[in-house]
Amino acid sequence: MHSFIPPQHFFPYLTWTDIQTMPNKEDVVIIQPVGxxxxxxxxxxxxxxxAIGVGVLGRALEKLDASIPVYALPTLYYGKSNEHWHFPGTITLSTETLTAIIMEVGESIYQAGFRKLVLMNSHGGQPQVMQMAARDLHVxxxxxxxxxLFTWRVPHITKELLTPKExxxxxxxxxxxxxIMLAILPEQVKMEKAVAEYPPEHPESSLLSWEGKLPVAWVTRDxxxxxxxxxxxxxxKEKGDRILESVADGWVQVLKDIYAFKQPQTDE
Incomplete structure (x- = not known):
């Protein structure tokens, strides 16, 4: 049931009495992986x-100092994926549904006495949803x-292993x-069907980009x-092993930072 997550870090394996008597719950870090x-x-x-989110998190938790209390919730497998739904198999939630799920999970964690929640999102189509839900929960x-947080935003070496175009x-x-999938779930990768396809490039004089500071809204079939x-x-796989270790190392550091983080206090 815990997949790549070390069992001692898997939130659903706790009992309600474990949670009731847990010391210093305000500093315990709870992680909601979202894919x-x-x-x-x-x-x-x-x-x-x-898979990437839980694979990275599992490796990071294996490396994390055991004295830092961190627990992972079950992965939320469905996300807002409507940019891909022209391709069979894609399952998507609406922005409203995903936001409601995050809000209600967060409220449940808060009611249990915890005060630190990480939204570990691994899908590039929904960081803004995570950010808005996070702000609303804090308000x-x-x-x-x-x-x-976005899984790939921690420091890592991935770009050093890619061609400039990639x-x-x-x-x-x-x-x-x-x-990284060859490192995490190699039996599920069909390399004989792998292809290369890049999006049309914008003119050199254009300030627009597909993803970046000045993006264009698109769906994948565009x-x-x-x-x-x-x-x-x-x-x-060799690149994947190096990427996995590097991204996991970045997550070890950010989890340490979150554990040590204190809410700023301003004078009234």
């Missing part, structure tokens, strides 16, 4: 985002500290995601026939 069930090209399974409960344009089911946005053919 997606959506197409990732012809070579990767629908579970990619959720509702001022002493509730919510951290809406580092710039590879956004979905390309080298990085395929490589910019990819295969569902891949990047080059999956260059992926290797």
């Amino acid at each position: 997606a069930i959506e197409q990732h090209g012809p070579h990767l399974p629908l579970i990619v985002d959720a 509702k409960y001022n002493d509730f500290l919510i951290f809406p 580092a710039q344009l590879g956004m979905h089911a390309g080298d990085a995601e395929t490589s 910019i990819s026939k295969s569902g891949v946005i990047g080059d999956a053919t260059t992926a290797t």
Whole structure:
């Protein structure tokens, strides 16, 4: 049931009396992994985002100092994935439904006495939902500290392992995601079906981008026939192992930071 998460860090394995008597609950870090069930090209399974999130988190928790109390909730496998729903198999929640789930999970964690919740999101189509829900939870409960984090935003070496073109344009089911899946769930990767497909490039004079500071709203079929946005053919398990370790190391550091974080107090 705990998948890649070390069992001693898996929240559902606790009893209610474990939680009732847990010391210093205001400093205990609770993590809600959030993924997606959506197409990732012809070579990767629908579970990619959720698998990467729980794989990275599990490795990070294996490395984390045992004195730091961190518990992972069951992964929320469904997310807001409507940019992919023209491809069969994608399952999507609406923004409203995903927000409601995050809010209600957060309220349950708060009522149990915890005051630190990490939204560990691994799907690029929903960071804004995490951020808005986090702000609303903090507005509702001022002493509730919510951290809406994207799995790939911690320091890591991934771009050093990619070609310049892939580092710039590879956004979905390309080298990085395929490589890390070869490290996490190799039996579910069909490398013989891997393809390379990049989105149309904007003119050099244009300030617009597909993802970046000045983005254009798009759905996947606008910019990819295969569902891949990047080059999956260059992926290797060796790269995936290095990416997994690097991203996990970044998460070890951020979890330490969250455990030590105190809410700022301003003079009234």
